[in-house]
Amino acid sequence: MPRSWRLLVDEGDGRWNMALDEAIALERPRIGRNTLRVYRFSEGTVTIGRFQRAAEAVNLGEAARLGIPVIRRVTGGGAVYHDPRGEVTYSVVIPERELPSSVLDSYRTLCSGVVRAAEILGAEASFSPINDVIACGRKVSGSAQARLSGAVLQHGTLMYASDLDLLAALLRPPREKLAAHGASDIRERVTTISECVGRAVDWREASEAVISGFSEALDLDLREEDPTEAEIRTAERLVEERYSRDGWNLSR
Template sequence: MEVWRFLDLEEADGYWNMAVDEAIAKARGEERAPNTLRFYMWRPSAVIIGFFQSVEEEVDQEECKRQGIDIVRRISGGGAVLNSSGGVFTYTIVIGGDDPRIAGGIMESYRVLCGGLIEGLSILGLKAEFKPINDIVVKGRKISGNAQVRKYGVVLHHGTLLIDFDPHLMARVLRISEEKLRDKMLKEAEERVTTIRRELGREVSLREVRDAMFEGFKRALKVELVPGRLSRYEEELARELREKYSSPEWIYRR
């Protein structure tokens, strides 16, 4: 069976988390890293905006400052999310650009790579579905948002999985577009977003979520996941990239 590297749950700030993703992608593109699945958490909480978004348009910066929430721009497109510390589980897949699993086009590759979470959620007892373009839903409510970028000759695919969240905090720090609300005809975050805790109706430990997702990705991607760590080269790249991710030039570039 094909072997992938697995980087187990670590908790870090958003600049480091995004720097590590890009470092792995760059190293993978240079054939200096294997295909990789990574699990990670966020401390402090952070608002992550898509590559093409503007901080000013998406984020209440004063509120973030008051709450001690970082503002981070990622390298992939898509929309802003609040990755709260402890409440959001995140994962990254870095896979070679010529891999047959992603040969069916962009839409199909989202479906395939999101398969790990869907399988993992089913292990937890939840029936989840892929909802194009890039969401995973349970009973029609979004539980996971995902984003990809094609760069360095690889696909970097990352996404969130909500364990628990505070819709009021989300509503305070994210500016939701009027146009978008009208289109979806939904007003409240509670109506369109859900969490593992809410769906299971009980407390769920991070360990339980991690174990289910580990098994889910193994099955969906049909790979053996071997625990590993960042190479010295990747660590070095990540330290350099962290400078970029934490610089105002990058954060406020749009």
């Protein structure tokens, strides 16, 4: 029998998006249900992993010149450029006990929703450990987890039409990492669903594929709802105390 989850579909700026994801995880014990959130960024935004040094991971001069905010995530992992017209972003909040105990297996389980979404859009896709999904031999999706008081937050991307030249100009991957992936340039390591399948995929089609992808891969019965008042209050507090502060965003 399919499992009943909440579905949230919305749009916000980077601070709000990161705050709401964290708030859903923190409120999970009171909500008592799992959540799939599918959202987009209202403006171009860079997020960085919790443990990254902002100046190492991001070309901060270029970001400032273009007015692109840089937000530190509560999750680990690497830097991401979120394109408001090219990326579907998702988050899942689920208790730790409902996932495989191995972190690698838990990524594989949840990333199966993204793999399925890419397949629905016509791409041959596969999970690439630890936390990527590849299509046409290149990365189209990255995900990141945090574990907060018994709940797992995993959020991630599906690039359907991201501006990859802008992405390459904003992010500074370490040389060692590029060598490990066998590519000399970040631009050669990533692609979009549109580029991969050879036709223009839009937000509507891509976001519906992400919803169907998770529903099919995890056997979910999704009911669209709004965030609770407690989630919104917590998210507002997190924007104020954390995600709008340099003391958090640029702390390393």
